[in-house]
Amino acid sequence: MKRFWRSIFFSAAIVLFLNTGCESSVGVFGYRCLDIELVDDKSLAQKSLPNVILIVTDDLGYNDFDLYSGGSITIGPGMQALINDGYVFNRAYVTSSVCAPSRAGLITGAHQNSFGFVSNITDKIRNSIPSSAYGLPTNQVTIANRIKPFGYKTGLIGKWHLGEHEMFHPLNFGFDHFFGFLNGKASYRNPFISMDNNPPAFYCDYITDLLTDATINFVNRNIDSPFFAYLSYSAPHTPHEAKSSAIGDAYSFILSNLDENISRLISHLKDVGAYDNTLIIFINDNGCPSNSGSCNNGIFKGSKATAYEGGIRIPFVMKPPKQLTNHENGIIEHAVSTLDIAPTICHLIGGCDDDGSLQGISLLKQIEPGFEQARTLYFNSAIIKGDYKFIKSIDELYDLSNDPMEASNLVGIYPNIADSLANEHIKWSARNPPKLW
Known part of the structure; x- marks a missing residue:
């Protein structure tokens, strides 16, 4: 049996898009593992369209990085460059407090509840229903689908978590290249990684280093074309x-x-002359x-899988192409959403949102001086409208402008506001289809 698996891994290595080495390295369980060898960079060609890199971390705490006051880790030159050259959003939200639904909304630009992707893809789901029964619906349009007609080379490096069946593979959703894992988590040491449609193999590397190397390779291979790299780190997930x-x-x-790996990627972009012409977004x-x-x-208050701010509020930094940066205000205080990322990219390239399905607002509009628009953001069991947040499942109302810690439930003081928000959430829920699993 071991020879059988080794032969599969060796065959996969032959056709790998990336160059590999490590002829004698042995990974976990005694299987041969692969190294990734960096591809030489090229000189940067003149391109009319900017590049896009979307960096997503996994289960990162709001203050794990020192982007805001009191962070655990002092950020290095890479993250600092994004802040210095871009914008920090102090009040940014995902669309779900758990991984897979949040990523479904992010990559499509449409709230995942609008197409039934309500529940997370947990091990319980994976072990109880066929893999063909859970995943991103095949009629959904991703960011990659939208920008390919404009000449973009598209790559997903890292975590997918939007389905493991062949029909849900990222190559079927507009990505030219995939290097990562389809499920929700991976080992940090000698990770089991798939390349495009090839069988997975063990790589003799630390996963965060490996995914950064793969992204640098993707940049180098596509430096003469506009590219979209969705770098979906597994860190710091368990x-x-x-x-x-x-x-x-x-x-x-x-x-x-x-x-350190984010700094390494940013440094490489500067070395090859791609940094100034690249939109870089960092979120969790x-x-x-x-x-x-x-x-x-x-x-x-709260954490992952809750509707409190600790479950849905995330670190968010955007560095636009140099010519679009306006630093009258590098700190954005109003509410933004990960649903805003897809329309931002479409705005940047001058199109790709013609079908009207995108539900966010371009961040390039939102960083303009004087932008004012009260947002209504929906979650499975909560709604935020302006400064008020109502958690319908537990009947709690908060004024986030005065109480971001959600310490004082105002339902008893402002019952009319609570009722109005509850009714608005009920109407929104009624417009959505039943959940898919």
Whole structure:
């Protein structure tokens, strides 16, 4: 049996899009593992369209990085460059407090409840129903689908978590290249990684380093074309594993290593002349879990899988192409959503949203001086309208402008506001189809 698997892995290695080495390295379980060899960069050709890199971390705490006051890890030059050259959104939200639905809304630009992707893809789901029964509906249009007609090379590097059946593979949703894993988590050491449609193989590397190398390769291979790289890190999701040489606790190492890799990517973009012409967005997929024992959600109540701010409020940084940066105000205080990312990209390239299905507002509009628009944001069991937030499932009302910690339930003081928001959430829910699983 071991020979059989080794032969599969070796065959996959032959056709890998990336160059590989490590002829004698042995990974976990004794299987041969692969190294990734960086491809030489090329000179940057003149391109009329900007590149796009979307960096998504997994279960990062709001204050794990020192983007806001009181962060656990002091950020390095990469993240600092994004802040210096871009915008920090102090009040940014995902559309769901758990991984898969949040990512479905992000990559389509439409609220996932509008197409039934309500529930997370958990191990329980994976073990109880066929893989053909859960995943991103095949009629959904992703960011990659939208921008390919404009000449973009599209790549997903890292976590997908939108279905494991062949019909839900990222290559069927507009991505030219895939290097990562289809399920919800992966080992940090010698991870089991798929390349495009090839069988997965063990790679003899630390996963965050590996995914950064793969992204740098993708940039180098497509430097003469506009490209969209969706870099979906698995860090700092469990299992919390540091390198064997690491000193100190595993979670702190994972955060520091993640920050170093972001700096390495940003440094490479500058080296090859691509940084100024690249839109770079950094977000997390949801709040950090309460059972991790390590992460830092700052002042916010709640955690992953809750409707409190600690479950749905995320770190969010955007660095536009240089010619579009207006630094009259680099700190944005009003509410924004991950639903705003797809229309931002379409706005940037001058199209791709003709079908009217995108439900956000371009961030390029929102960073303009004087932008004012009260947002209504919907979640499974909550609604935010302006400064008020109502959590329908537990009948709690908060004024986030005065109480971001959600310490004082105002339902008894403002019952009319609570009732109005509850009715609005009921109407929104009624417009959505039944959940898919």
